[in-house]
Amino acid sequence: MRALAILLALLAVISLSFAADDLASRSTLSPLVDGTVTWTPRDYSGFYYDIDNNLGSETLELNISGRQVEPGKARYVSAAQEKRFMHREWGSYSSIGFLGHSYLAGYGEDCAISGRWDALEGGLLIPVLMDDDSRRTVSSQEEIVLQEGYRIRFSDADEGLEASLFQGDRLVDSARLKAPGDYVYRTNPWPEGRGEDNVSLIAVHVDGYVRLQPASYCTVRGIFQISQNGRRVEKGQVYGLMTLASAGGGGLEMSNRQPQDLAGDVQLMNGTAIKTTSHRDADAVGHIYLQAAGINATVVRGQVQTAGDGETLFWTPHNFAGFFYDLDRSLGSEQLEMTITGSRLEEPGGITYTTTAQERDFQFQEWGRYYTMGFLGQGYFAGYSDESAMGGSRSPPVLWERSEDVNTLVDEQLLRVLMDSNEQRQVRSGEVLDLEEGYQARIEVDKDCKKAFLTLTRDGNLTDQDYLDLPGTYTYQKDLGDTRGLVILAIHLSEASCSPQKTALVDGIFQISDQPQDVSVDRVYGLMRIRSVWSEGVSMDNKDASLVLHRNMDVELMPGIHLRAADQEAQSGDPIRLYIYSPI
Template identity: 25%
Template sequence: MKRFAAVTLAALMLLTVFASAASAADTLEIRGPVFNGSNIDDIVGDGITIDATQFAAFYYDIDDNVTTETLSIKNVAGNNGNVIGEGGIVYSTKIQKVDYEYDKPSLGWDNYSLLGFFAEKYIPLKSNSADKLAKLVMDSDDKVTLKTGDTLDLGEGYSLQARQVDVDGDKVWLEFDKDGEHVDDEIVNVGEGDSTWDVELDDIQDEDDVTVMKVHVNQVFQGAVDSVAQIEGIWLIDYANAIKIESDDEFGELNDVSINGDTLNITNEDTFTLTRDSTNELAEGLSFKVADTPSNVLRFYLAKDITEPGSYEIRGSVASGPATWDASNFAGFYYDLDDNVQTENLSVSKLNGNVIGEGGLVYQTSVKKVDYEYNKPSLGWDQYPVIGFFAEEYIPLKSNSADKLAKLIMDSDDKVTLKTGDTLDLGDGYSLQARQVDVDGDKVWLEFDKDGEHVDDEIVNVGEGDSTWDVELDDIQDEDDVTVMKVHVNQVFQGAVDSVAQIEGIWLIDYANAIKIESDDEFGELNDVSIQGNTLKISNEDTFTLTRDSDQDIAEGMSFKIADTPSSELRYYPFVTKTVGNVTDNNTSSSIPKPVDNVTDNVTNVTTTPDTTDDVNASDDTDETPTTTTPETNKSDDENKENSPGFGVVLGLVGLVGVVYLVRRNN
């Protein structure tokens, strides 16, 4: 019996270790439209198709109005209840042409072939065939200056070095490297031709003459100290990791591959079950997220989870005139799948050309009720009020009023174990500490802190009542008895070494930064505020111009992106920017939606090395190995610990040591 208890405790400790490690991950979910009905036949009807105008993860080029990807659910014989039949899911993508960012058709920079592939940007090695692909690393028209010895980090291990710059001869000697190894080099004569270096390589997935990089040198000139080359226009693919797609390949649950020239279709050979209250992985980072509903209701959406650090643009559906967005067509807005709750909408009316008239840009949001993640109505964990506020989740301090709000920090039903002295980091400076654990008395003494300072404490008796500690504070934006945190203690028990308390259910708001919204407040371009009980409405008192080929701030991190179109056309969408992980200058990503820092941070990462070379014309040694000193990006210890509770791994190791001791003693 003791050996069984030891093994059980070991499993618990290992789960704690793994849960702690997982909690450090930072993930951004991009969702598609929500489908809601009694069963799959009711939802699908004659068939449904999701494209880039509905799903912000799929590739979309607003300037060229180009999409390539769709995901369809077909009406097939095997559809039944929450099961999609064989061949009922079809992912399709087709090669399209898009303009280079450096758009100079007269210089050979007109357009290139592109294929969205499971929400990533890929370039076909042959412009009319979808079977051989390489990720797009860079497409930039930013101006970059390099002097002799400078190295430009292009991302993914690729770099460009200015070996020598010759102002008198209007020349620059460039070298292209991969992982510090020479790939190719060229002397570009700015005074002749189009000043573009097309790097073509052979044997890329058995293809020859593949253009893997294009570089346009704008000019060379004499700087204050050095001769400098100015680059304007870089395009690069990850040829070293090019892939070949074949008919017998499998992509998650999609395993029937068909390649027809420029089009790729992949379907499911087996049935696919939309399991309720779960995330059902489909293929290559795509999944269906299904609500926790009764068997007579089915609700789900397509999602892509992004974990690679970076800043990402989450967009709404594309408009060409007056439009309205809510959570169903703008993935940035707050949405609760289980309760089917949304609160926000944005509308554009009074549109004359590209100018929105006074009062024509309206943002509105209302307080709604949603279930706690730890949903135990009998224990006081039933529902709480929530309000989306400019694409962030807020909690009203008064359940029927939208004027005083605090951000929601945590709503979790994860199980967490704490022993005496352990501190659980809750985020944003808040923490929960187990001061003492009394197994004999079924009690745990908990302390709630903010920025290391005591806020409140309580002895929770697990043997009596609902074992929930409601932390209520006064004078939060002049409101008293505000519930700022709820903690449910599931049990206390004797671990291998220490007495341990198990918490299941934590809910927390950022009361220290609560805000009060008043009628004379201004939010960017929205400055006419109206508060009617649980509804907040804000509109523009002045005209708002949708300037073409630009991003126009609306308010509080929300903006419009407007296409570069003729004056007779208008195309735009709303978006917000979300950040994943600890972003540094070297962190880049090719995930779709396009990371905001994908190009700019790369092209400005220039490493300068001492100038030890002579004039371009003075050397023919093109095999010389360059000196490259691209700096590495290292996270500090504090950054590595930022998202970790801090106690799980230690507790797990201590528990395992205790288990070994118990087993050996019993033997």
């Protein structure tokens, strides 16, 4: 099997793509080379997007030159869009996304609960608190709880019914209406009291009413409420490195006033940062993400795509942050492919998944390299690399040399990497190192400070004992299924000291799990089954699991990876919008 590892090192063509980090809202990856890079809500979940109604227009454009963005070359725009009320009889209102949040920008001509009003033109964005069309029946003794302390009650009147609106304990409005009919509360939305004083803040549609004893009942179907705490937007406001250039005319626009270097992490605007690789080279790849302080997402969403007949859709670490990803090392090769036939994903090839192994350095670099592979969004160990087989002049790496079998993929299994560290730690003779999965290593230094004796236990039971010359590497081998004599633990001791007390310097630890992940052929993961396994990778397909794409579908394809389709209105020839996601 060692020969297979050499063949792997010689012949593997490693796919250099990029996968997900641990951030919930990360955009598609784009090369940070001279030119223009653009992100929209479809490929950056940090921007507002309503997939069901295809609403969301926030766009960030960077014009890059020499990994610099000159003044005015970072441009953010967002345009207002018409959005239908959930209670369709009310028509629509103007909606706009700003820094990842949705706001009401005004009421249009076709709005049944308000006259025309342009909030954005007046420099105000208003959060929508409720937009609901669910049906509920309440008695005249009950109240409907709204937002921001409001509540409403409907009671008998001489003709029809009376609506009483309270905020806290204070009655703020009352009106009589007949069912079916609308109750609308209008007030001044400006916190300082200026501007319009007749803006619809709350609307409730009463569908029916019956007068009984001792209580009457009404059926409510339709509630809309906007906040009284609007957000002021005015030219010249600063958001991080961006300055608001215009607010009105149906949209918002910001740009940068100062030049900006794109090395490392750059806080571009509130909640959004640019992250790039830590090294400056031609392969550097940058991506944009929602800053951790602003994340409240429940899923990691991939790029939104449209599923037309005959089209093939792809998700890779470039456009789905749920796949395994190491940005600085450019590691991660998972790919999910969907081929649309009519409105179906036929079996067995309508959905395919592939992933391949890639070389990476140990943190303790004297050990050389090993193979890592993403699988279902997690990073795994797939084998040890023999650097000498790659044309180098060095002696074979110690972990490769001491393993009987060095490639776990040929035995159809993967192992989690538990520890990979080059952190230096001074250990007193007799001190115990805590490892993972219940392992502990007790290190003792001999009287001449030239050797060390290690005692390895697991859950308190003796597992192994060995000594080594210093500097040197202790290794522990174990049989894991069909993989024989694999090094699952390595500890490097660089030196020892006998003055003033015996100590040893630990500067390298590598540990992999002894609980293998089964990737044998025909093993089923959700709707997918493993089609093939070879020394360099794994592939899966949807054998015996055809899928019909339909509106509002949400299905788990594989553990931790779901497919979601929009609940969009059926229109002839309008392809369905969908994306994959991972729950957080």
